[in-house]
Amino acid sequence: xxxxxxxxxxxxxxxxxxxxxxxxxxxxxxxxxxxxxxxxxxxxxxxxxxxxxxxxxxxxxxxxxxxxxxxxxxxxxxxxxxxxxxxxxxxxxxxxxxxxxxxxxxxxxxxxxxxxxxxxxxxxxxxxxxxxxxxxxxxxxxxxxxxxxxxxxxxxxxxxxxxxxxxxxxxxxxxxxxxxxxxxxxxxxxxxxxxxxxxxxxxxxxxxxxxxxxxxxxxxxxxxxxxxxxxxxxxxxxxxxxxxxxxxxxxxxxxxxxxxxxxxxxxxxxxxxxxxxxxxxxxxxxxxxxxxxxxxxxxxxxxxxxxxxxxxxxxxxxxxxxxxxxxxxxxxxxxxxxxx
Numbered sequence: 001x002x003x004x005x006x007x008x009x010x011x012x013x014x015x016x017x018x019x020x021x022x023x024x025x026x027x028x029x030x031x032x033x034x035x036x037x038x039x040x041x042x043x044x045x046x047x048x049x050x051x052x053x054x055x056x057x058x059x060x061x062x063x064x065x066x067x068x069x070x071x072x073x074x075x076x077x078x079x080x081x082x083x084x085x086x087x088x089x090x091x092x093x094x095x096x097x098x099x100x101x102x103x104x105x106x107x108x109x110x111x112x113x114x115x116x117x118x119x120x121x122x123x124x125x126x127x128x129x130x131x132x133x134x135x136x137x138x139x140x141x142x143x144x145x146x147x148x149x150x151x152x153x154x155x156x157x158x159x160x161x162x163x164x165x166x167x168x169x170x171x172x173x174x175x176x177x178x179x180x181x182x183x184x185x186x187x188x189x190x191x192x193x194x195x196x197x198x199x200x201x202x203x204x205x206x207x208x209x210x211x212x213x214x215x216x217x218x219x220x221x222x223x224x225x226x227x228x229x230x231x232x233x234x235x236x237x238x239x240x241x242x243x244x245x246x247x248x249x250x251x252x253x254x255x256x257x258x259x260x261x262x263x264x265x266x267x268x269x270x271x272x273x274x275x276x277x278x279x280x281x282x283x284x285x286x287x288x289x290x291x292x293x294x295x296x297x298x299x300x301x302x303x304x305x306x307x308x309x310x311x312x313x314x315x316x317x318x319x320x321x322x323x324x325x326x327x328x329x330x331x332x333x334x335x336x337x338x339x340x
Contacts, residue, residue: 003056005063009048021070021083030089034075034153041071045164061166068165069191072222077156079192079220103132103147103154110150112142131201144225152223155202162186162198162228167236171195174214177237183207186224186232193217198224198232 006012010026012019022029025040044067051060073079081091104118113121113136125135133151136142142150152159168189175187185199185207195215197203203211203221211219224232 003059005048005059009051009063010044018066020087021074024067024070025074027074029087030084031074032080037071037074038159041067042161042164064166065168065189068160069189069196072158072160072196073191075152075158076220076222100156101154103150104136106150106153107136107142107146112146112150117141133201144227148223148225151201155223157202158222160188160198160222160224162224162232167232171215172236175211177233179210179214180233180237184226184229184233186229186236187211187215188222190215190217194220196220196222198222198229200224200226200229 004017006017006019006024007014010024012023012026015023018024020029021027022031025037025044027037027040031037045064048060048063048067051057052064073083085091104113104121107113108115108118121132121135121139121141124130124139125132128135130138133147137144137147149159165188167186171187171189175185180186183199183203185197185203188196188198190196194217195211197211197219199207199221200223203219208219
């Protein structure tokens with residue numbers, strides 16, 4: 001008999017294939033509790049991973065990606081509403097009621113902060129030009145995971161644990177490493193006519209525009225922690241890997257129409273946005289590693305070439321030949337890895 005992963009692995013009875021989102025995650029229809037949705041997803045994710053090795057590895061990865069897409073849909077307020085309406089659900093409140101919630105209110109509601117701590121964090125953030133998310137982490141009021149989840153709730157965006165999600169290689173191939181590092185993002189996969197991209201915060205207009213051009217479709221943001229983003233970039237974008245996107249960015253000409261059909265207009269300077277301190281740290285960490293590597297390399301080369309001049313006793317053929325061989329070899333390596 002052909003394998004039915006829904007029935008054989010998840011215990012979903014015979015019926016429409018693929019099952020609807022709530023059946024797939026074994027939820028009550030129209031479940032609104034994001035924590036319950038994520039909890040069921042984690043349990044099913046761990047279960048399906050048992051089949052990741054062996055003859056069913058391909059089916060396992062396909063189902064894992066499907067579970068992740070469904071979870072991200074049902075934890076995205078806007079997309080969930082549209083999906084529920086397609087199943088016949090009616091809402092009393094208008095769509096306009098879906099707006100951002102102050103992150104401090106989310107943390108207080110979930111009892112991670114007191115109202116007094118929230119006020120202190122606001123003052124701390126304003127004094128140092130930080131986002132509220134970064135302020136509560138720097139003050140050690142909550143950890144980075146809790147802050148990222150609260151930010152996701154605040155922005156009404158999904159939260160993703162990148163250790164549980166494997167991006168689609170075909171999507172990763174379309175975004176160069178330098179772009180992923182510049183914006184601290186990881187493209188995940190395509191779902192419902194849009195590319196899902198994990199990042200640290202709400203994406204800027206500039207980033208959304210670049211992603212639209214590269215992927216040829218709208219981008220939808222999901223929130224992840226800075227550490228998870230850094231680790232994923234290191235894992236999926238090793239030095240010199242995926243440097244050139246398969247899909248080139250088309251040049252925009254004057255009068256080119258946007259997706260909405262409007263003419264491109266010169267951008268007007270908007271309100272100054274607070275730069276994420278964690279984003280700066282994420283980029284700085286990668287830069288520090290590169291800089292330290294270069295310093296160690298050049299100090300070694302200089303020592304091999306200069307030391308014999310000041311210490312004639314050490315002026316052996318070993319030093320000269322080591323310098324002659326090491327210099328071009330290391331220079332070539334640095335060029336290929338860091339300056340390509």
